Amino acid sequence: GAVVSQHPSWVICKSGTSVKIECRSLDFQATTMFWYRQFPKQSLMLMATSNEGSKATYEQGVEKDKFLINHASLTLSTLTVTSAHPEDSSFYICSASEVGTRNTDTQYFGPGTRLTVL
Amino acid sequence: RKEVEQDPGPFNVPEGATVAFNCTYSNSASQSFFWYRQDCRKEPKLLMSVYSSGNEDGRFTAQLNRASQYISLLIRDSKLSDSATYLCVVVTSNDYKLSFGAGTTVTVRA
Numbered sequence: 001g002a003v004v005s006q007h008p009s010w011v012i013c014k015s016g017t018s019v020k021i022e023c024r025s026l027d028f029q030a031t032t033m034f035w036y037r038q039f040p041k042q043s044l045m046l047m048a049t050s051n052e053g054s055k056a057t058y059e060q061g062v063e064k065d066k067f068l069i070n071h072a073s074l075t076l077s078t079l080t081v082t083s084a085h086p087e088d089s090s091f092y093i094c095s096a097s098e099v100g101t102r103n104t105d106t107q108y109f110g111p112g113t114r115l116t117v118l
Numbered sequence: 119r120k121e122v123e124q125d126p127g128p129f130n131v132p133e134g135a136t137v138a139f140n141c142t143y144s145n146s147a148s149q150s151f152f153w154y155r156q157d158c159r160k161e162p163k164l165l166m167s168v169y170s171s172g173n174e175d176g177r178f179t180a181q182l183n184r185a186s187q188y189i190s191l192l193i194r195d196s197k198l199s200d201s202a203t204y205l206c207v208v209v210t211s212n213d214y215k216l217s218f219g220a221g222t223t224v225t226v227r228a
Contacts, residue, residue, distance in 0.1 A: 043218040046215055
C-alpha cells in the first residue's frame with residue numbers, strides 16, 4: 001500500500017527555535033497533503049491543506065506566519081514551526097492524497113512527529 | 119457544538135465480549151463517514167468506511183443513521199489486539215477534509 005513518511009519522528013527543542021518537519025509520499029505522487037495537530041486525548045485538528053505548487057490553505061485560527069508550509073514537489077511537503085513555544089508541543093501528523101483520486105479514504109497518514117518545546 | 123462527538127470511554131471489556139459505541143455529527147450535509155483506529159502515539163489507520171446500508175468487515179460492523187445523525191461501530195468476539203482508540207471521521211464538503219472525533223478508547227482484557 002501507499003506509504004507516507006515523516007521526519008523527524010520526534011524532536012525536542014528550545015523555546016524560540018524553528019523546527020522543520022518533512023512529509024514524504026514514498027511510492028506515489030501526492031497532489032494534496034494535509035497537516036494535522038493532535039494534543040493529548042484530543043482529536044486530530046486539521047491545520048492546513050498543502051497543494052503542490054501553490055500556497056497552502058490554512059484553517060481558521062492557524063497562523064500562517066507561524067506554521068510555514070511548502071509543497072515543492074509531488075512527493076514532499078514541509079511544515080516549519082517558527083519561533084516555537086511550549087504551547088506548540090504536540091503530535092503533528094501529515095497525510096497525503098494520491099494524484100488522480102477523489103475518494104477521501106485514499107488519504108494516507110504519516111507516522112507523526114512528536115514535538116516537545118522546552 | 120463540536121462537529122463530531124464521541125464518548126471517550128474507556129470501554130473495558132473481557133476477551134470475547136461484544137462492544138459497541140456511537141459517534142454523533144452535527145452537520146446534516148455530511149457525506150462520508152469512516153472509522154479509524156489509532157494506537158497510542160501512532161498515526162490513525164483506516165478501519166472501515168461506513169455506508170448507508172450498514173457494512174460488516176469480519177468482526178466489525180458499522181452502521182449509519184442519517185435521521186439521527188450518528189454512526190456506530192460494533193466489535194464482536196473482542197481480541198486483545200482490538201485495544202485502541204477508535205476515531206470517528208466525517209467528511210462534510212467536497213474538499214476532502216476529514217473531521218475527526220476525539221476518539222473512543224477500548225481496552226480488551228484477558
